[in-house]
Amino acid sequence: MSLRINHNTSAINSHRNLQTNQASMAKTLERLSSGLKINRASEGPAALVISEQMRAQIAGLNQAIDNSETAVSLVQTAEANMSEVNNLLTSMRQLAIHAANEGVNDEVMLAADQKEIDNAIATIDRISSQAQFGNKRLLDGSRGAFGTTTGEDLEFVGASLNTGDSRANGFDVKITQAASKATIAGSAAITEEIVKAGEQVTVIEKGRMATYTSNADDTAATMVQNLRNEINRKGLELDISLTDDGRIEINHSEYGSQYNFQVSSSTAGVLSTSADQIEISESGRNVKGTINGESAVGDGQILTGVGGAACVDGLAIRYYGDGKDLEIAPDCEVADIVVEGEEGQLAEPRPEIPVDGLSVGRVFVAQNSMKFQVGANHNQTVGISMKGTNPETLSNGVANKSNFQSLADVDVTNFQGAQDSIKMIDAAIAQVTSDRGELGAFQKNTLESNLSNLRVANENLVSSESIIRDVDMAKEMATFTRNQIMSESATAMLAQANQLPSSVLQLLG
Numbered sequence: 131m132s133l134r135i136n137h138n139t140s141a142i143n144s145h146r147n148l149q150t151n152q153a154s155m156a157k158t159l160e161r162l163s164s165g166l167k168i169n170r171a172s173e174g175p176a177a178l179v180i181s182e183q184m185r186a187q188i189a190g191l192n193q194a195i196d197n198s199e200t201a202v203s204l205v206q207t208a209e210a211n212m213s214e215v216n217n218l219l220t221s222m223r224q225l226a227i228h229a230a231n232e233g234v235n236d237e238v239m240l241a242a243d244q245k246e247i248d249n250a251i252a253t254i255d256r257i258s259s260q261a262q263f264g265n266k267r268l269l270d271g272s273r274g275a276f277g278t279t280t281g282e283d284l285e286f287v288g289a290s291l292n293t294g295d296s297r298a299n300g301f302d303v304k305i306t307q308a309a310s311k312a313t314i315a316g317s318a319a320i321t322e323e324i325v326k327a328g329e330q331v332t333v334i335e336k337g338r339m340a341t342y343t344s345n346a347d348d349t350a351a352t353m354v355q356n357l358r359n360e361i362n363r364k365g366l367e368l369d370i371s372l373t374d375d376g377r378i379e380i381n382h383s384e385y386g387s388q389y390n391f392q393v394s395s396s397t398a399g400v401l402s403t404s405a406d407q408i409e410i411s412e413s414g415r416n417v418k419g420t421i422n423g424e425s426a427v428g429d430g431q432i433l434t435g436v437g438g439a440a441c442v443d444g445l446a447i448r449y450y451g452d453g454k455d456l457e458i459a460p461d462c463e464v465a466d467i468v469v470e471g472e473e474g475q476l477a478e479p480r481p482e483i484p485v486d487g488l489s490v491g492r493v494f495v496a497q498n499s500m501k502f503q504v505g506a507n508h509n510q511t512v513g514i515s516m517k518g519t520n521p522e523t524l525s526n527g528v529a530n531k532s533n534f535q536s537l538a539d540v541d542v543t544n545f546q547g548a549q550d551s552i553k554m555i556d557a558a559i560a561q562v563t564s565d566r567g568e569l570g571a572f573q574k575n576t577l578e579s580n581l582s583n584l585r586v587a588n589e590n591l592v593s594s595e596s597i598i599r600d601v602d603m604a605k606e607m608a609t610f611t612r613n614q615i616m617s618e619s620a621t622a623m624l625a626q627a628n629q630l631p632s633s634v635l636q637l638l639g
Contacts, residue, residue: 190506271518281491290444
């Protein structure tokens with residue numbers, strides 16, 4: 131056995147192991163005090179990168195949950211205001227029905243009904259202008275897509291969340307076919323002999339039938355008027371008239387190919403081609419055309435951009451024109467067609483409609499629909515276009531004999547006005563109810579469903595991040611106990627190793 135005193139290798143070895151044990155115990159203490167398995171990048175670079183990405187995702191999910199809950203609150207606020215608008219419209223409808231009871235009402239009663247309706251309209255207007263969430267107004271029409279048109283026969287109907295902003299140029303509207311009504315006209319004039327013979331005319335529309343048989347005291351005009359009264363009494367949506375040459379002409383009240391009716395007359399040519407035979411009217415036509423060069427679908431007079439079309443998806447406009455007086459586009463070719471005038475003379479050459487349609491105006495859209503960030507990542511958004519409920523925007527474009535342009539115009543002080551008011555109010559109720567249903571579906575199927583998914587995703591992601599980053603306290607306590615014992619043992623061994631060189635002194639004796 132050799133003894134050395136310049137270098138105590140055993141003490142150096144014991145010191146190294148003591149340092150290692152002290153370092154391990156320090157890490158264990160840090161993990162136990164922080165609760166984290168990874169406190170710095172050197173303890174697990176790859177795990178740290180994954181963990182930090184997960185932490186960012188978790189923070190995003192937590193904020194997305196808060197965003198969705200706030201969005202639900204906003205939708206509920208809007209829907210509560212729309213519910214009150216519905217209640218007011220229901221009260222207005224009841225008043226209009228009361229006013230339509232012409233046999234009982236006097237002028238004072240009608241004036242009272244109108245005054246109450248005016249008050250309800252003012253309240254609807256106030257709700258629409260004042261309903262807000264924070265400083266954001268909800269029902270004044272500024273939180274959706276709205277627009278205007280140029281062109282005498284064009285009207286903006288509505289737009290969807292997917293409709294683009296038209297900027298300053300607007301979207302060009304071209305028409306290839308104007309809408310028309312289902313119609314039928316007799317080929318034979320109504321003579322005195324036909325009337326006095328007891329002409330029976332029958333009209334059928336949507337399963338409802340109106341029949342009138344003329345008598346000896348009738349004229350052609352009174353026969354048509356009596357048939358018109360019967361049509362109105364049975365609720366058929368038809369307009370009947372007597373032409374200048376004495377023929378009966380019947381048109382459907384609505385535009386489009388989905389509307390038609392049947393007629394029959396006891397004399398051939400009065401309405402039906404053959405006597406006592408049911409004849410179907412000539413079908414109406416839907417408007418056809420394009421918006422901004424994109425395909426559009428016609429429904430009656432309304433032209434709507436198809437789904438997926440760039441910028442005009444969901445954009446709806448109404449074209450009132452009959453297709454005869456459309457403005458000719460600059461690049462339109464004039465066909466060499468000469469038609470015969472009323473007195474046999476040659477009229478001016480008639481322009482031919484180009485294949486891509488004639489420009490009838492432009493529609494300008496301002497897109498201000500509400501967007502909600504409901505996900506933790508880029509572009510995970512949803513949105514909704516919230517339509518206005520102010521009286522001027524309700525019941526637009528509803529055909530009526532009193533020429534009411536919107537709900538704000540209803541007047542029940544006369545019988546026809548009361549009848550048309552019922553029609554206008556019904557359209558407003560349908561519009562507001564439809565908007566409420568859209569809001570409810572958005573809240574239930576988009577926001578609340580998304581909330582459930584976010585909470586589950588957040589839970590799973592937190593669990594995954596915890597496995598990577600959090601310390602197992604029981605396991606770490608066992609490690610700490612081991613390191614503590616090893617440190618104490620290493621300290622004792624270092625003390626023993628430091629005593630070894632002193633044995634050299636015994637050799638001096």
